[in-house]
Amino acid sequence: MATKARRAPRRTDALSREVIVEAATQILDTGGEEALTLRALTVRLSTGYGALYHHVANKDDLLAAAADAVIARAMTDVTAEGEPRETLRAIALSLFDAINAHPWLGAQLSRGPWRPALLEIYESVGEQLEALGVPEYALFDSAGALVNYILGVAGQNAANARAAKDVDRTASLAAVAVQWAQLDPARYPRLHKAAARLREHDDRRQFLAGVDLFLAGIETVRRRLPEK
Amino acid sequence: MATKARRAPRRTDALSREVIVEAATQILDTGGEEALTLRALTVRLSTGYGALYHHVANKDDLLAAAADAVIARAMTDVTAEGEPRETLRAIALSLFDAINAHPWLGAQLSRGPWRPALLEIYESVGEQLEALGVPEYALFDSAGALVNYILGVAGQNAANARAAKDVDRTASLAAVAVQWAQLDPARYPRLHKAAARLREHDDRRQFLAGVDLFLAGIETVRRRLPEK
DNA sequence: ACCTGAACACCGTTCAAGT
């Protein structure tokens, strides 16, 4: 307490990319995207900026790595034992839950189809669609549509989580419902009417309904081709 | 040239929220999201920070307003004259084209279903689904699924545009295709194989294929109910 | 009411210097 320029307590164990990514993930989960600053990381890991940049290219790299780790975990959680349709629903739900638990994933998944996290998703979805019997010519479009749907929901979920913050989910849903109800019925008749439905709606259930809609569409493509 | 602290040329016409939003849109279109700084706006409009903040709450507000204007224009471009199915495809394509022309829209559309831009989209999609004969109990989920699909594609498009920058589209597609081809065939067999297809694929066509897949799925819901 | 621009707090990133 006496010496004013006391050296910061030096960490004993070596730093590593994994340790940094892990710490970043915890900061993101606890405080959201805005809480993750390089400064916050140096404090948490009792280290300096240079040490971080020695293991990580930059902040984007760090965010991408954190997203990859979380997605990979979510994908391996799914057992591909059962029926392809059920496995697809399980994949979708696992992703939904992961994005809900880590809302910052939303922004990371909109970063182009070459990031590892998306590769993982495309591969798994493609595998199950193939098992489902989707003909090869339709596989590319079908997988793209399903993944993009998942990403769309991911983005909206992230936005909701960002807006909700500490407020609980039902309260913020109710707030939006109130807004919709106040919309001019002449200009937005359907939204105005749907406000009631919005309040009682279940994100997860609606997400799955969308997946099923999509699978039903796939089914029609599959049937369009004669048994081979 | 002699006086060192010459007063900046003062604008003669009054500033307004519309003028600011318009200027912001042009900066975004020309230089991308990162080009829009408050500084750049003051230079372009030959004004000061306070003037901007007098008409606009903050940068987020400005971005949202720019997005609303572009989306509203894209939606009114669509004529709702023909068959609902064709109108839905036209809405989807109009949005796709708008997002392509203004890639910064991608991030703005992932901001929760209470922003005006999304209200516009939900209302129009809902209207056409209703006209298509989707029963009321399924309207909410169907509209949600379709809009979320569009948003997912929007996010990916924005990411592509961000990555492509000056590089032309086919070149960056080819680059991703090369990456996919280099993936370990044991770990990513389907992506590895799909690399060839990726190179020759057409974003816009694939987007529409996804829309059709959803519409086909919706059709099965519609048929599940007896004629009323 | 509308606008100016210096100042503030806070970013991500760099780099000379230490061990």
Add this chain to the structure above:
DNA sequence: ACCTGAACACCGTTCAAGT
């Protein structure tokens, strides 16, 4: 090789002061 931390360039935002 791995790490430290002052320094740099650049944000969005504020606000006392002008017209």
